[in-house]
Amino acid sequence: MTVQFSIAHARSGRPVHRNLITGGAGFIGSHLCDLLLQRGDAVICADNLSTSSMRNVRPLLNHPNFQFIEHDIRQPLHIDGSIDRIYNLACPASPRHYQRDPIGTMKTNVLGALNLLELSRKKSCRFLQASTSEVYGDPEIHPQPESYAGSVSTTGPRACYDEGKRAAETLIFDYRRVYGLEVKVARIFNTYGPRMLEDDGRVVSNFIVQALHGRPITIYGTGKQTRSFCFVDDLVRGLEKLMESPPAVTGPFNLGNPHEITIEAIAREVLACTNSLSRLQFKPLPQDDPKRRKPVIAAAEQWLGWRPRVTLKDGLAATVAYFTLRMADRAASAPSGGSTRKVRRFSPNPLNLAHER
Numbered sequence: 001m002t003v004q005f006s007i008a009h010a011r012s013g014r015p016v017h018r019n020l021i022t023g024g025a026g027f028i029g030s031h032l033c034d035l036l037l038q039r040g041d042a043v044i045c046a047d048n049l050s051t052s053s054m055r056n057v058r059p060l061l062n063h064p065n066f067q068f069i070e071h072d073i074r075q076p077l078h079i080d081g082s083i084d085r086i087y088n089l090a091c092p093a094s095p096r097h098y099q100r101d102p103i104g105t106m107k108t109n110v111l112g113a114l115n116l117l118e119l120s121r122k123k124s125c126r127f128l129q130a131s132t133s134e135v136y137g138d139p140e141i142h143p144q145p146e147s148y149a150g151s152v153s154t155t156g157p158r159a160c161y162d163e164g165k166r167a168a169e170t171l172i173f174d175y176r177r178v179y180g181l182e183v184k185v186a187r188i189f190n191t192y193g194p195r196m197l198e199d200d201g202r203v204v205s206n207f208i209v210q211a212l213h214g215r216p217i218t219i220y221g222t223g224k225q226t227r228s229f230c231f232v233d234d235l236v237r238g239l240e241k242l243m244e245s246p247p248a249v250t251g252p253f254n255l256g257n258p259h260e261i262t263i264e265a266i267a268r269e270v271l272a273c274t275n276s277l278s279r280l281q282f283k284p285l286p287q288d289d290p291k292r293r294k295p296v297i298a299a300a301e302q303w304l305g306w307r308p309r310v311t312l313k314d315g316l317a318a319t320v321a322y323f324t325l326r327m328a329d330r331a332a333s334a335p336s337g338g339s340t341r342k343v344r345r346f347s348p349n350p351l352n353l354a355h356e357r
């Protein structure tokens with residue numbers, strides 16, 4: 001596929017960049033598109049829409065500096081004109097999605113990264129990879145610094161994602177060593193916020209949707225396992241800071257919120273935030289599910305001047321507000337008598353969580 005790209009005009013002081021964001025129609029990618037456009041940059045969003053829909057980027061389609069192309073990164077991508085930055089976010093991120101086609105997931109991680117690294121080399125542009133805390137597997141040390149090599153199963157059902165991301169990191173640093181490419185790697189920890197899918201099985205969205213419907217909140221395992229949840233605005237600000245850091249600053253950097261919380265505690269926070277009377281329902285833990293997750297973010301603080309700012313309470317309120325509206329829209333557009341689901345009334349407390357520099 002070949003794409004013509006028109007010249008962008010700066011609105012901010014810093015030079016305009018032409019960014020390619022793969023996976024840009026997804027949850028995190030669409031927030032990154034918003035952020036970069038707000039900064040006066042131009043964005044080409046490439047996505048195969050396998051785990052997202054145009055809904056996330058439809059409001060951007062009339063923006064003069066935005067262009068969408070439907071493309072699968074397992075195939076080479078040709079873009080006319082220069083590109084300054086490639087952000088590679090294209091990959092199914094929830095276990096339910098990446099396990100649906102595990103061979104496809106591995107190909108997306110490895111062939112996809114290879115295709116985009118080649119494009120990066122051809123365009124002499126920077127490359128940033130959305131890697132993951134899953135490269136640490138079920139960690140034996142806690143919290144996890146970037147120096148920890150991980151405890152990952154090569155044969156389990158999560159390996160297509162975890163090992164795929166690890167192999168992509170290897171390729172990226174080999175492209176730096178062999179070709180001198182400017183590369184950056186972010187190891188993203190659990191991120192949440194508006195535009196998560198309702199039904200992809202991720203903790204926060206799952207709990208919120210169950211609570212709003214008044215259904216039982218499903219907890220896998222004892223609920224004592226921990227996670228650390230980062231609000232999406234904080235995360236995309238970190239990605240941009242990493243991309244714009246000096247060339248010698250490559251990472252990998254952990255990007256996540258070090259506030260650790262048990263799964264049961266987050267379920268109770270969601271119940272409080274939604275005023276829901278749902279009960280907690282415990283089910284067996286899936287294979288290879290990590291027991292503890294918390295990033296050490298000292299390196300990101302030191303080298304990028306980045307740390308999360310949004311509290312869990314504020315981030316949850318914004319996310320609940322989003323899901324409340326989504327479910328109300330769906331109920332309104334359902335054929336009369338077609339849906340018997342009841343959405344709890346909720347007075348959202350929408351935050352103005354604008355992206356900050």
Ligand SMILES: NC(=O)c1ccc[n+]([C@@H]2O[C@H](COP(=O)([O-])OP(=O)(O)OC[C@H]3O[C@@H](n4cnc5c(N)ncnc54)[C@H](O)[C@@H]3O)[C@@H](O)[C@H]2O)c1
Binds near residue numbers: 028072
């Ligand atoms: N959300 C998190 O908590 C989290 C944590 C760690 C890492 N990440 C990483 O961040 C990135 C974005 O995650 P997300 O949460 O926004 O997930 P998402 O599923 O919402 O977004 C992924 C996007 O990539 C697209 N995609 C998938 N395979 C593709 C392919 N072969 N070619 C082109 N597009 C493809 C999907 O259609 C989707 O739009 C992923 O790479 C994920 O591994 C996310």
